[in-house]
Amino acid sequence: MKKYEYTEKKDTRSGFGAGIAELGRSNPNVVALTADLAGSLKLDTFIKENPERFVQCGIAEANMIGVSAGLTIGGHIPFATTFANFATGRVYDQIRQSVAYSNKNVKICASHAGLTLGEDGATHQILEDLGMMKMLPNMTVINPCDYNQTKAATLAIADHVGPVYLRFGRPVIPVFTPADQKFEIGKAWTVNEGKDVSIFCTGHLVWEAIKAGEILAEEGIEADIINIHTIKPLDEEAILASVKKTGCAVSAEEHMINGGLGDSVAQVLARNYPAPLEYIGVHDTFGESATPDQLMQKYGLTADKIVEQVKKAIARK
Amino acid sequence: MEIEQLKSTAVAVRRDILRMVAAVNSGHPGGSLGCTDFLVALYFDVMNLKRDADGKPVFDMDGRDEDLFFLSNGHISPVFYSVLARAGYFPVSELATFRKLDSRLQGHPTTAEHLPGVRIASGSLGQGLSVASGAAYSKKLNGDKSHVYVLMGDGEQQEGQIWEAAQFAPNKKLGNLTAIIDLNHAQIDGTTDNVNSNRDLAAKYRAFGWFVDEMEGNDIEDVIRTLKKAQENPEVPTMILMHTEMGFGVEYMVGNYKWHGTAPNADQLTQALNGLPLSIGVTDY
Numbered sequence: 129m130k131k132y133e134y135t136e137k138k139d140t141r142s143g144f145g146a147g148i149a150e151l152g153r154s155n156p157n158v159v160a161l162t163a164d165l166a167g168s169l170k171l172d173t174f175i176k177e178n179p180e181r182f183v184q185c186g187i188a189e190a191n192m193i194g195v196s197a198g199l200t201i202g203g204h205i206p207f208a209t210t211f212a213n214f215a216t217g218r219v220y221d222q223i224r225q226s227v228a229y230s231n232k233n234v235k236i237c238a239s240h241a242g243l244t245l246g247e248d249g250a251t252h253q254i255l256e257d258l259g260m261m262k263m264l265p266n267m268t269v270i271n272p273c274d275y276n277q278t279k280a281a282t283l284a285i286a287d288h289v290g291p292v293y294l295r296f297g298r299p300v301i302p303v304f305t306p307a308d309q310k311f312e313i314g315k316a317w318t319v320n321e322g323k324d325v326s327i328f329c330t331g332h333l334v335w336e337a338i339k340a341g342e343i344l345a346e347e348g349i350e351a352d353i354i355n356i357h358t359i360k361p362l363d364e365e366a367i368l369a370s371v372k373k374t375g376c377a378v379s380a381e382e383h384m385i386n387g388g389l390g391d392s393v394a395q396v397l398a399r400n401y402p403a404p405l406e407y408i409g410v411h412d413t414f415g416e417s418a419t420p421d422q423l424m425q426k427y428g429l430t431a432d433k434i435v436e437q438v439k440k441a442i443a444r445k
Numbered sequence: 446m447e448i449e450q451l452k453s454t455a456v457a458v459r460r461d462i463l464r465m466v467a468a469v470n471s472g473h474p475g476g477s478l479g480c481t482d483f484l485v486a487l488y489f490d491v492m493n494l495k496r497d498a499d500g501k502p503v504f505d506m507d508g509r510d511e512d513l514f515f516l517s518n519g520h521i522s523p524v525f526y527s528v529l530a531r532a533g534y535f536p537v538s539e540l541a542t543f544r545k546l547d548s549r550l551q552g553h554p555t556t557a558e559h560l561p562g563v564r565i566a567s568g569s570l571g572q573g574l575s576v577a578s579g580a581a582y583s584k585k586l587n588g589d590k591s592h593v594y595v596l597m598g599d600g601e602q603q604e605g606q607i608w609e610a611a612q613f614a615p616n617k618k619l620g621n622l623t624a625i626i627d628l629n630h631a632q633i634d635g636t637t638d639n640v641n642s643n644r645d646l647a648a649k650y651r652a653f654g655w656f657v658d659e660m661e662g663n664d665i666e667d668v669i670r671t672l673k674k675a676q677e678n679p680e681v682p683t684m685i686l687m688h689t690e691m692g693f694g695v696e697y698m699v700g701n702y703k704w705h706g707t708a709p710n711a712d713q714l715t716q717a718l719n720g721l722p723l724s725i726g727v728t729d730y
Contacts, residue, residue: 183582183617188609190572190575191575191612191613192575193575194572194574194610195578195579197565198565198578198580198581198582199580199582201507201564201583202508202580203587204586222575224569225566225567225568226572226575229555229566230557231556
């Protein structure tokens with residue numbers, strides 16, 4: 129089993145900020161937009177270095193999406209940024225018609241996704257965004273797991289032609305993936321190999337899955353841990369190869385269980401290789417105010433809970 | 446183009462609209478007929494379009510160094526399709542496929558079927574002003590001196606997103622943007638005044654920082670004159686309130702909101718076409 133260690137903790141949104149700063153230097157077509165959240169989205173460096181390619185839209189997200197669609201005409205690559213709730217639910221129809229159906233090269237970059245936004249509470253903690261975005265034809269959906277992976281994903285989506293939803297978050301979490309990684313859209317990353325259970329994890333839950341894997345190893349259970357950073361297109365091959373080896377699975381995400389990664393995995397298994405699947409995610413409820421750690425505990429998005437679900441899945445084999 | 450030629454083109458377009466909606470017993474003739482003179486003037490006179498050696502328009506999505514048009518009130522697709530076809534973007538015969546299975550001429554315009562001339566999907570209202578603002582911004586970044594036009598409905602002014610864009614365009618000094626509102630005072634459920642009045646649109650847009658103008662949308666010469674004036678504001682976007690009659694050109698449809706989204710039956714079609722005789726050398730699709 130591979131050991132993962134970290135020397136520092138960083139927020140994934142800062143990985144985005146570093147990525148777009150680099151794009152500002154390397155790709156003259158990249159334009160950054162925001163709806164009054166430039167600081168939260170870590171756009172400072174990009175703005176300082178490319179003031180003419182920064183579009184402050186004010187608190188008007190619907191217009192920001194439409195302006196982004198228009199900016200693609202003439203060859204620009206707009207990165208529209210705000211909190212995940214305002215980047216998706218608030219503007220679903222604008223994304224649907226002007227971006228997804230029109231197949232525009234718009235990158236919707238969303239921070240503060242999930243419960244870990246913390247104290248602001250349920251109005252700001254969207255848990256449905258992955259589901260909404262993955263249902264849109266033409267849309268690519270990416271949910272990276274740490275600072276380095278988020279930065280690599282930010283660079284990768286600029287080279288991908290088509291609409292993308294990139295989701296990241298606010299809390300500082302371990303940085304455990306390599307700084308020089310190449311991000312391949314749609315290609316799952318095997319974090320650890322094992323024969324007893326597959327753990328399909330995404331975003332902030334990848335580190336929790338790694339910790340769960342260590343706990344399980346002490347009990348003699350070997351987990352096959354797969355980081356599904358690209359929710360769509362889904363790496364079905366990797367999912368099936370893993371479950372054919374292990375015979376059962378657990379999905380883990382900071383998202384509603386309805387419509388999230390778990391449901392995507394369930395569909396692949398049901399259609400190709402039925403096997404027991406347990407979910408880690410939020411169960412049909414809104415979030416609330418508290419610290420990120422308290423919320424992850426209360427809603428069961430922790431390594432310990434993954435261990436519990438793994439045992440349930442194995443028992444159902 | 447000569448005014449007489451523009452007028453005879455407008456007659457052909459009106460006949461296309463009526464025959465297209467009658468053939469599938471669906472679609473929106475009222476607003477289409479009202480905006481015919483405007484779109485004919487725009488595509489056959491005002492806009493600078495990319496063309497091949499034979500003078501035929503050439504379409505590419507980026508539309509650099511040519512004027513662009515966006516249709517925000519996508520339900521008047523019949524007039525848009527007819528004008529695009531007669532301007533040379535695709536065969537006029539293809540108008541016969543409107544709203545039929547496997548057609549590029551969807552009920553509301555879309556890029557999904559790759560119809561030349563269409564750069565954004567529209568239909569869900571209120572989005573076109575934002576898109577056109579983005580395209581105008583894109584041209585400014587590219588140092589492209591050409592102009593962007595967008596047409597909206599007056600009922601559409603009830604959408605909130607319009608007012609987000611209304612703030613954005615003057616603040617970003619998008620002088621290369623001209624927006625036009627089809628002021629026919631009608632929407633599906635009745636007159637705009639009765640449904641949810643726009644009140645004083647000119648005062649509203651002026652307060653938002655637009656140069657506001659008005660024109661008679663069913664007078665081709667006034668349309669051309671007013672649109673050309675709009676290009677003279679380098680740092681201020683122009684909003685033109687375009688007075689039109691819904692159903693213009695078909696006597697029994699004029700001013701009656703019931704023709705917003707209703708197709709004529711066979712007898713009504715004949716009656717309408719009899720009132721719109723084709724000029725010599727112009728043919729139906």
